[in-house]
Amino acid sequence: MKWLFALRCIYIFFGFIAVVCLLEIYRLREIFFQTTEVNLPIIDYLIDLQSNVRQQAIHFIQSKFCKKDPQVSKIDNYDLSQYKYQCPRHRYASRIIERSPLIIYIEQFLTKNEIRHLLKLTERNYEHSAIFESNGGKSFNKYRTSTSAFIKTHETPIVECIERRFAQFQGDVDVDCIEPLQVVRYTNDQQYDPHVDWLTHPDTLKNGGQRVTTYFTYLQVNCSMGETEFVAIKFNKSLHERFCDILICDEESTTRGLRFRPLPGNTIFWYNMNEYAEPDALTIHAGRPPGKDGVKIGLNFQQEPENADSPPLGLSLSLYSIKGIEMKMNSDQFDQYIPEPSSSSTQASISPALSPKENYTREKFQRHLKFDKTQNVILDNSNSKNPAVCWCSFGFPAVLDTNGVPKKIPNFVSCKKCFTIYFYVLRVWLWMGVRYRSRMLLL
Ligand SMILES: O=C(O)CCC(=O)C(=O)O
Ligand SMILES: [Fe+2]
Known part of the structure; x- marks a missing residue:
């Protein structure tokens, strides 16, 4: 009878294993359907999968070849968990506002969490904003009365993800060809007079090359003023009226340039260079003051050519x-x-x-x-x-x-x-007079 007892034990043992397996399969099935069924169509799932694989490949390559700054700033009050191992997938919407110069408006380019992080990171570092003079030197004057703070390249995982998002928008340009992010803060009547972002002096250009594109993102605003005005692009009712949710459309509009409302999280992107590799004078723009008791904080991001040896x-x-x-x-x-x-x-x-x-x-x-x-x-x-x-x-x-x-x-x-x-072709530049003309010609 001993062998019968042993047989029963074996039956019970395997029966137990089978039940455990079935329970495990049931649990896995639930997890599987959670990721595929819950509002995540298969195409999104595949996109996620692909971006995860790419992100992991990038991290692997970087860990092998790049010297990474191990000092990751410890900042609380924001949620780092999503950014620890990879950049979270982020959706935004974009609209073309102008074709020449190319100006694209990107809605919700930065999340609330990212904005909070950037503000926290810079809150104690604001200094009077500087401007680049035509001789290459920096100066502080009444043309730009805001204060600003710089963020080190790749300073935190969130900063790195933001940089990557900016780089990806332009077709995955080299994330190292960017200037450090700069947060600018305006209060009351502080402003930035009409100016261009492109550089003119060979010494400043040698450092990283021309600023091919600019992104200006609004981070925090407590006012309806403080707009960014492209003073040389006149508001054209038939073209621009459809953008009145993001542009200021009022009785002054037809006599003013394009004025973007400061809306937190949204970005204005534009090309500083035209298709002839010349700085585009139509990109001249101003940061208007937020007005009494107003505060406006924005983020500047400039991208430079990927390789100084290749044509701009x-x-x-x-x-x-x-x-x-x-x-x-x-x-x-x-x-x-x-x-x-x-x-x-x-x-x-x-x-x-x-x-x-x-x-x-x-x-x-x-x-x-x-x-x-x-x-x-x-x-x-x-x-x-x-x-x-x-x-x-x-x-x-x-x-x-x-x-x-x-x-x-x-x-x-x-x-x-x-x-x-x-x-190449010779183009005569006839905008805003001689001062700009001589600098911009190819010949
Ligand atoms: O404040 C703004 O609206 C624009 C700022 C700007 O153009 C700059 O900082 O270069
Ligand atoms: Fe600017």
């Missing part, structure tokens, strides 16, 4: 916009632009001179610029009287004649480090 964002766009010309001018026709060798030349050439009739393709010319500097050089233009910003990275491709005198190839510029040759 605008220049590659200009290549695109003059594609028609580019197409007509195929590589074989490039030689037509190469100047004739000097006819006064009597000296024997040190190196074989470039014959204009030689079938010189652009690619061949680029190779010469790179590897054989005896025939072709890039002429520097950054020391000219009023250099435009792009001359830090670009010069004129030139052919050395038999006397070794460089002859410019008209209508082309070449990247000083990458040697790529671009066709």
Whole structure:
């Protein structure tokens, strides 16, 4: 009978295991259906999954290759839990307000929790806001009377997620090509007179490059004033009236520029450069005062070119916009632009001179610029009287004649480090008079 008893024990044992398994399967099923059934359509689920995988890959790569600042500030009064391991998925809505300059309005770009965190992080660090002078120096004056505080790049997991969101909006640009976030605070009659965000002095440009785009986000406002006004873009009833929920539309509107209401969490995004890589004077804007007992706090975020050696964002766009010309001018026709060798030349050439009739393709010319500097050089233009910003990275491709005198190839510029040759067009800048004009021309 002993074996019968053993058999019963085995039955009971396996029966017990089976019950436990069934209970476990039932529990897992509940968890599974919670994530798929509760208002999360399958497509959202897949997007989540994909962004999680990508986020984990980024974290893995960073942990392997990047030196990360281990000092993560300890700030309470905000919920860090969602940000600890990955950035939470965040939805926002955007609307195009202007096409030229491109201005996009992004609603609820930052959450209340993120705003609280940024305010807490900076509450004790405000100093008088500075402005960049045209000579590259900083100054403090009545044009900008607000106070501001900077946040270190990637200072906290929340800051890093905010930076990533800004970078992702522009197509995952390099998150390290940004200036540190700057929180600006206005009270009463404090304001920022009309100004542009792009930089003019070569020294400030060398630090990180031109400010290609700006995001201005409202963090905290207790007033209906304190708007951001694009003074050179006139309010056009037929175009702008549909945006009266975010723009100020009143009897003054038609005589004023576009005035954005300060609405917390919302962002104005714009391009500081036009498609010809020139700073866009139409982006001139002002931060208006919040008025008596008013407080307005905003966040500045500026993105710079990803690689100082590559053409500024605008220049590659200009290549695109003059594609028609580019197409007509195929590589074989490039030689037509190469100047004739000097006819006064009597000296024997040190190196074989470039014959204009030689079938010189652009690619061949680029190779010469790179590897054989005896025939072709890039002429520097950054020391000219009023250099435009792009001359830090670009010069004129030139052919050395038999006397070794460089002859410019008209209508082309070449990247000083990458040697790529671009066709460019000369545009005369006629906005707001001479002061801006001389600085902005490509030539
Ligand atoms: O305060 C504003 O509305 C705009 C601020 C601004 O343009 C800036 O800080 O550069
Ligand atoms: Fe600004």
